[in-house]
Amino acid sequence: xxxxxxxxxxxxxxxxxxxxxxxxxxxxxxxxxxxxxxxxxxxxxxxxxxxxxxxxxxxxxxxxxxxxxxxxxxxxxxxxxxxxxxxxxxxxxxxxxxxxxxxxxxxxxxxxxxxxxxxxxxxxxxxxxxxxxxxxxxxxxxxxxxxxxxxxxxxxxxxxxxxxxxxxxxxxxxxxxxxxxxxxxxxxxxxxxxxxxxxxxxxxxxxxxxxxxxxxxxxxxxxxxxxxxxxxxxxxxxxxxxxxxxxxxxxxxxxxxxxxxxxxxx
Numbered sequence: 001x002x003x004x005x006x007x008x009x010x011x012x013x014x015x016x017x018x019x020x021x022x023x024x025x026x027x028x029x030x031x032x033x034x035x036x037x038x039x040x041x042x043x044x045x046x047x048x049x050x051x052x053x054x055x056x057x058x059x060x061x062x063x064x065x066x067x068x069x070x071x072x073x074x075x076x077x078x079x080x081x082x083x084x085x086x087x088x089x090x091x092x093x094x095x096x097x098x099x100x101x102x103x104x105x106x107x108x109x110x111x112x113x114x115x116x117x118x119x120x121x122x123x124x125x126x127x128x129x130x131x132x133x134x135x136x137x138x139x140x141x142x143x144x145x146x147x148x149x150x151x152x153x154x155x156x157x158x159x160x161x162x163x164x165x166x167x168x169x170x171x172x173x174x175x176x177x178x179x180x181x182x183x184x185x186x187x188x189x190x191x192x193x194x195x196x197x198x199x200x201x202x203x204x205x206x207x208x209x210x211x212x213x214x215x216x217x218x219x220x221x222x223x224x225x226x227x228x229x230x231x232x233x234x235x236x237x238x239x240x241x242x243x244x245x246x247x248x249x250x251x252x253x254x255x256x257x258x259x260x261x262x263x264x265x266x
Contacts, residue, residue: 004076008035011077015099030064031080038068045070072106075122082128089117091135094124101128101146109134109151121156 012029013019025032037060044053053070061067066083068074071090078094080086082102088094091114092106100106104126108116118132121139126132127146138144139156150165159168223233 004039005036007077008032008079011079011097015079016081030066031083031086034060034064034066034068034080034083034086035074035078037064038070038072038074041068041070042072042074072117091115092117093119095120095122095140097122098124098126100126101130103129105131105133107131107133118150 009022009025009032012025012032019025019029037056041053041056041060044050044056050070057068057070064083066080066086068086068088069090069092072088072092072094074088074094075096075098077097079099080101081099083100085103086100087105087107089106089108091108094106098120106118106120106126110116115135117135119135119137120126120132121137121142123141124138124143126138126144127148129147130144130150131148132138132144132150134151136151136153138150138154139158141157142154143159144150144154144165145159145161147163148161148165149163150160152165154160154165154167160166161168227233
């Protein structure tokens with residue numbers, strides 16, 4: 001058990017850049033406290049000391065705001081970030097290296113006894129406020145977006161968003177590939193959030209990338225024609241453009257944009 005506690009402490013440093021030292025993590029991280037208390041409660045539960053296990057779990061909930069049923073099976077290096085409002089049901093199963101954020105519910109959809117809560121395999125991340133309900137399985141490396149409601153199985157490495165939860169289509173089409181190339185060229189990551197979500201801002205960015213790609217193609221064609229007619233085309237990089245960084249409260253981020261300048265033949 002102590003080896004698992006050491007792993008639980010170490011995984012906090014790997015997934016939370018705000019963690020500074022072991023003493024701080026041990027004394028101020030409710031997610032860690034809840035997991036440590038659950039390790040004890042689960043042992044008591046398996047020993048048949050049901051009431052004592054439930055009482056220990058209840059005390060942990062009072063202190064941390066996180067409710068984990070003693071019967072839940074939790075793997076190694078499990079991290080609950082912030083944690084307030086997290087609920088994990090009796091028959092829930094969580095694999096190794098999983099992460100939950102605050103407000104997550106791993107709940108049931110039936111009053112019948114037996115398996116009625118989700119199974120999270122390995123390396124699963126569930127965003128803040130998400131609800132994963134019923135005896136479903138989330139495959140290795142899957143992701144659940146914030147506030148999503150998931151009631152169906154999720155395949156490995158897939159991402160689910162929305163209410164009800166729906167799979168995010170991986171951008172494998174030719175148009176998606178062109179968008180990614182153009183976004184990389186102009187120094188902009190349009191896919192920090194999924195390009196296939198219903199966010200109108202993302203749709204607008206995709207239209208802009210399509211338009212820029214068309215303009216870029218026309219410019220290349222014009223340069224080729226000018227060179228064929230004996231003109232001279234020089235590749236001259238423009239000065240860096242400063243744009244406000246979305247995530248950084250007013251900080252500016254410099255990004256290079258390559259362009260071409262067309263000139264007459266000497």
